[in-house]
Amino acid sequence: MATPGTSADARVAIVTGGSGGIGREVSRRLAADGMSVLVAYAGNPDTADQVAKLIVDEGGTASTFGADVADETQVADLFDATERLYGGVDVVVHTAGIMLLSPLATFELADLDRMHRINIRGTFVVNQQAARRVRPGGAIINFSSSVVKLGFESYTGYAATKGAVDAMTLILARELRGRDITVNAVAPGPTATDLFLDGKDQATIDRLANLAPLQRLGGPPDIAEAVSFLAGPARWVNGQIIYVNGGVI
Template identity: 85%
Template sequence: MTTPGTSTGPRVAIVTGGSGGIGREVSQRLAADGMSVLVHYAGNPVTADEVVKAISDDGGTASSFGADVADEQQVGELFDVVEERYGGVDVVVHTAGIMLLSPLTEFDLDELDRMHRINIRGTFVVNQQAARRVRPGGAILNFSSSVVKLAFEGYTGYAATKGAVDAMTLILARELRGRDITVNAVAPGPTATALFLDGKDQATIDHLTNLAPLQRLGVPADIAEAVSFLAGPARWVNGQVVYVNGGVI
């Protein structure tokens, strides 16, 4: 696959949080689409290297790099590395984030600050570098959440961070006018990942499963399919929050 803009070689993607859950599936899908992939990790190089090996075993091109997404110097180094290894960057998929749940009245404010630092500041920092470096014909994809509009109890702090992601996405798309770079957010619904299933009893899982008309939980491959579309052929989808949730309203 070649870049729709100025690059003539394989497209190059950075996937933050690319070593686990949805990020892992996204990394492997973009590699299968023909992109060279930089798999970012926050603290565990072992799982990132597993993703790199899986991609390489399937004939793809990938490598890994660790960085704190909220640290502008480290994120700058991340982009430096991908440019040094692959010659540039065309796609940035920012899946990295954390989810801490509690009713608003009981939420620990230090935990709230930690989540805001990763989910809001991290998105801002990664988008800042992406906006400066992504080549024409490229795409920037953030990760929001369907819970912003579903308004589940206990999700106040998390949903607030993802509402901020929505705002950044919509405004950045307009600020990049004339650059031929799309900016969108993917908003998954209930998706069967270890992060999502952790701490939930079977009754809760069954309830969430039945929210969608398709009567199943999403799987990471469902989300990766949407990312592949927005990162590749979907050049006329821009400045949108795309709900990938099986029809949950």
Template identity: 70%
Template sequence: MTASAGSPPARVAVVTGASGGIGAAVAQRLAADGMAVVVAFAGRRERADEVVDAITAAGGTAVAQQADVADETAVAALFDRTEELYGGVDVVVHAAGIMLLSPLAELDLADLDRMHRTNVRGTVVVDQQAVRRLRTGGALINFSTSVTSLALPTYGAYVATKGAVDALTMVLAKELRGRDVTVNAVAPGPTATPLFLDGKDQETIDRLAAAPPLERLGQPEDIATAVAFLAGPGRWVNGQVLLVNGGVAR
């Protein structure tokens, strides 16, 4: 719901990668939970505006803000604007990321550099601002992947970047001792997003959908529910990488 006139919203969330897929679902879920949401995006202004429109049409509060997550100046400006608009930051969900798949023997190192810039440097840059600015009772939620455990072929370079996210998440949880701020990561399994479905034939999609005991692909809303738990009532979960994959075996 929207905040009453003249008063700040109860809680404020910044969601990166929020112009589509899981990030958009997270932004809409947190807004439905009563948070004001800053929909951060890299280059898809129209899609970010669509997410904002969906939130406001449902009675929520949201604004779009462009930021390259690997650019420390742009990310600082993202947090500055959030504080100017809403008075502070309570939840940061870093959902921005890219995935480029290849067997290691055939890997284009330029693809590795692209993933490292967004997935590793971007996480460091966003998390640095988050830990400097999150208010008491806040939550930082990074995005990892279940493939770090599943060890699927062609995912090597990608999971290398996400392994860095896992390690950083656990370190930050300890560095924030005494702040009453939780730091966790969610690790989705196969989820029906454009990022996941791109380039996969139907046979591959069907095989991956059959892997979980629940026998379906995850939906963005499934991941958003886990994020909402960590951002809200899940205060005793801290320094964890939460596998959100329908029970896919390691």
């Protein structure tokens, strides 16, 4: 789905996981900032179409494209489609990922391999295409997690994949020297999304909400605000992991 009449000088953003809780708000925020947005999804075209329609109804420009972020051919096709539709790519926001929890001693290795494929290989593949295609003045924004430093029990496997995202982000920023492209990662804390809240009782949710001095969970719009900053005016923020967690750490 796309809207006609896109401005020739509009910036263009790809948002992977763009139909999810945080990805949805990121897509809407970047569209509100004036960008043409390609909402990339993995398995549910209807949900992605709903996000694109919402953006269009709000006066923005959006399209959808399905791709497995860990498949290099499909990701290349995603970037090809964006360039055909909008003429180039300026911003890549990689929100796609999964979170599977268990203590290390009992963690199923099949689950670890699944998270590795999506969270680590997926980030690598998307960043590889972004490094080749993003235009000067652009931004690559990965998604880490505050749990890398918080050390919550049962988060070992997930936090390990996000630690890898941190490493990729810091090094890629340096590898793009001279290209005028920033590379950063957003590391949300406890955020009220279906992914985070799944399986948690109210007492656990309340405890996590009270970790922040602001005494609430973050919301997807809070995270999208930080992404908007990194994608637009924050040209002197580069090679950083930005903790967007209300002051938990």
